Amino acid sequence: MPSLLRRAAAAYNVPRLCCLKNIPAIERSHAMRIENDPKLDFKDVLIRPKRSTMPSRSLVNIERSFRFIHGAEEWKGFPLIAANMDVTGTIAMARALHTHRAMVALHKYYPVERLVEFFRSEASVDTFFTIGVGEVDMEKLSAVKAEVPVRKICIDVANGYTERFVAAIRRVREENPGALIMAGNVVTGDMTEALILAGADIVKVGIGPGSVCTTRKMTGVGYPQLSAVIECSDAAHGLKGWVCADGGCTVPGDISKAYGGGADFVMLGGMLAGHDECEGEIVYTEKDGVKVPKAMVFYGMSSDTAMNKHAGGVASYRASEGKTVEVPYRGAVEHTMQDIMGGVRSMMTYIGATTLKEVSKRTTFVMVGSQLNTVFGG
Ligand code: 5GP
Numbered sequence: 001m002p003s004l005l006r007r008a009a010a011a012y013n014v015p016r017l018c019c020l021k022n023i024p025a026i027e028r029s030h031a032m033r034i035e036n037d038p039k040l041d042f043k044d045v046l047i048r049p050k051r052s053t054m055p056s057r058s059l060v061n062i063e064r065s066f067r068f069i070h071g072a073e074e075w076k077g078f079p080l081i082a083a084n085m086d087v088t089g090t091i092a093m094a095r096a097l098h099t100h101r102a103m104v105a106l107h108k109y110y111p112v113e114r115l116v117e118f119f120r121s122e123a124s125v126d127t128f129f130t131i132g133v134g135e136v137d138m139e140k141l142s143a144v145k146a147e148v149p150v151r152k153i154c155i156d157v158a159n160g161y162t163e164r165f166v167a168a169i170r171r172v173r174e175e176n177p178g179a180l181i182m183a184g185n186v187v188t189g190d191m192t193e194a195l196i197l198a199g200a201d202i203v204k205v206g207i208g209p210g211s212v213c214t215t216r217k218m219t220g221v222g223y224p225q226l227s228a229v230i231e232c233s234d235a236a237h238g239l240k241g242w243v244c245a246d247g248g249c250t251v252p253g254d255i256s257k258a259y260g261g262g263a264d265f266v267m268l269g270g271m272l273a274g275h276d277e278c279e280g281e282i283v284y285t286e287k288d289g290v291k292v293p294k295a296m297v298f299y300g301m302s303s304d305t306a307m308n309k310h311a312g313g314v315a316s317y318r319a320s321e322g323k324t325v326e327v328p329y330r331g332a333v334e335h336t337m338q339d340i341m342g343g344v345r346s347m348m349t350y351i352g353a354t355t356l357k358e359v360s361k362r363t364t365f366v367m368v369g370s371q372l373n374t375v376f377g378g
Contacts, residue, residue, distance in 0.1 A: 038367070039227040041209070042254040045365040052352025060348040062341060063101060064356045066264065068201035069240045070173060072180035073151070077101030077126065078341065079356070080255070081244060083269035084108065084130040084156055086306065087298050091118055091127075092277040096333050098125045100341065105130050105154040105182070105267070107279075109310060112143045119148040128154035128182060133168040141172075152180045156204065158215065158302060158321065160186040166198045173199025182265075185246055187223035189235030196241035202265060203241060205232045209248030211270030212300035215321045226261050226365075233262030233360075252343025259344070259356060260363030271340070273298040275333040283326055295326040 038044075054060070065076035082088045082097060084105035091114075094104035105128040106115070115129070129150045131137035144150055155172055157165050160183065169183050183195050184204025192203045208215040208222030216222040225248040233243045245263035249255050249271055258266045273280065274296045285294035299305040300322015307314045314320055330336060348354070351362045372378065 039224040040230075040365070040367070041224040042226050042248060042250075042257045043371060044224070044367055045226060045257060046368050046371065047257060047260050047347060047351060048364040048366050049350045050352050050362060050364070052349070054349050054352055054354065057342075057345040057349040059354065060345050061355050062344050062348070064264070066242060068180055068242075069196065070181065070199060070201050071178055072201055073178075075126075075180065077103065079265040080340070081105055081128070081265055081267045082272050083246070083267050084128070084154055085269050085273075085298075085301050086310075087278045087280040087296070088269055088272045089130065090277060090279045092279075093272065093275075093333065094125050094127045095122070096277045097337070099334075100337055101126070102337070103127060103152075105156070108132065108137065112140060115144050116147040119144070119150065123148075126152070128152040128180075130154040130156055131172075132157055133165055138171075145176075150176070150179065153182070154204075155181065155183040155200075156185070158185065159207075160184050160195065160204075161191055166194055169195060169198040169200055182244060184244070187228035187232065189231045192232040192235040192241070192243065193239060196236060196239045201241060202244050203232060203236055204244045204246045204267065205229055205263075206245065206247035206267075210300065210322075211247070211250070211273075212298060212303065212323050212325060213247065213321065214300070214323055215302075218319055218321050226257060229258055229261040229263050233264070236264075237262070252340045253347070255340060256344055256347035256359075257365070259359045260347075260351075260365065262360045270298065270327065272333060272336065274327040274330040275336065276331060277333045282329060293329040295329055297324065298327045299324040 062078050063076060064079050065074060067074050078101050080102040082093045082104040084107050086107040086109055089105050089107035097104055103126040108130050131141055153172060155169055173181060181200050182202035182204055183200040185206050186192055187205060187207045195203045205228050206225055209225040229245045236243045242264035244265035244267050245258040246267040249268055255266050278296060280296040280298055282293045283295040284291045302320060303322030303324050304314055304320045305324040353359045353362045
């Protein structure tokens with residue numbers, strides 16, 4: 001089959017290359033091609049256990065310390081970040097995750113006054129200030145910075161492959177030389193390097209894997225998330241940069257696989273939705289005559305719901321690339337965090353890693369046809 005595909009690709013390329021011979025080389029190099037080496041998602045692999053002397057999972061350390069290539073301060077903690085979606089990237093989530101030394105990328109929709117008040121009164125709580133590439137966002141960052149220091153900035157766009165995005169990173173780096181800058185999203189090594197060279201300390205990796213993302217369906221564009229993490233982290237580490245695996249984690253084991261694949265940080269949306277610390281609309285049901293929370297509305301930041309809420313509707317030139325769902329209401333995020341941290345610790349004992357930093361070195365993935373016994377459900 002692969003050779004068939006290769007022949008098909010070759011057959012397709014010949015006439016295209018001939019008729020493209022008068023246009024610049026960069027265009028010609030973009031003629032259609034097929035990559036035959038397997039690209040993996042979390043569901044395609046398991047982590048092979050390894051012999052070790054470790055007596056208990058309580059002895060492993062899930063914190064890591066990082067120095068950053070562009071001069072930001074050192075950071076130490078559990079490298080997990082709540083996504084800058086307006087349901088999960090909240091101030092309440094930041095406070096809750098701070099107790100575990102994890103972080104939140106705040107959503108873009110807090111007013112300047114609220115952000116200034118928060119950064120001023122709780123400067124120890126680890127959060128990223130999120131911006132896009134628009135002038136409004138840049139002005140908002142300047143307005144907040146005029147009042148309080150902003151030490152961590154997340155520059156977030158759906159498509160990190162544009163010159164405009166690279167220029168925005170360069171500008172934010174120039175204007176914030178000492179800040180920790182995380183930027184994305186991309187899924188390939190070449191662009192990971194470009195973002196780091198432009199000024200990013202951490203590159204956010206993931207196009208299309210998200211729980212409420214429909215980019216792959218709407219555009220056909222994407223990259224299996226585990227392979228994206230493996231390839232981007234390899235590129236980033238070569239430049240002393242870091243990557244954050246963003247999207248596609250559905251269970252604690254996926255977070256372990258992301259670290260195993262080389263992710264330095266992991267970003268979660270859907271796994272943190274449905275909790276008390278979220279800013280989502282709660283759906284109630286009645287139990288014994290009492291109104292109780294049943295679910296929470298959760299949506300992609302490119303969904304109709306988000307665009308209607310924040311941009312006054314979906315612009316005529318674009319399609320929605322996110323969906324709106326109801327996730328079960330799950331109470332305090334503390335229980336979910338305990339599950340996540342317990343899962344990561346347990347993975348570390350299975351492979352004999354005492355520190356999170358060792359995990360990728362001690363990881364061997366095995367490709368699998370199935371993962372779970374679902375006879376009694378998922
Ligand atoms: P999750 O952890 O829910 O699988 O993925 C969260 C990530 O999905 C976010 O951090 C963000 O990168 C991505 N995302 C959020 N909303 C949308 C959307 O509407 N469309 C797309 N394509 N991706 C989204």
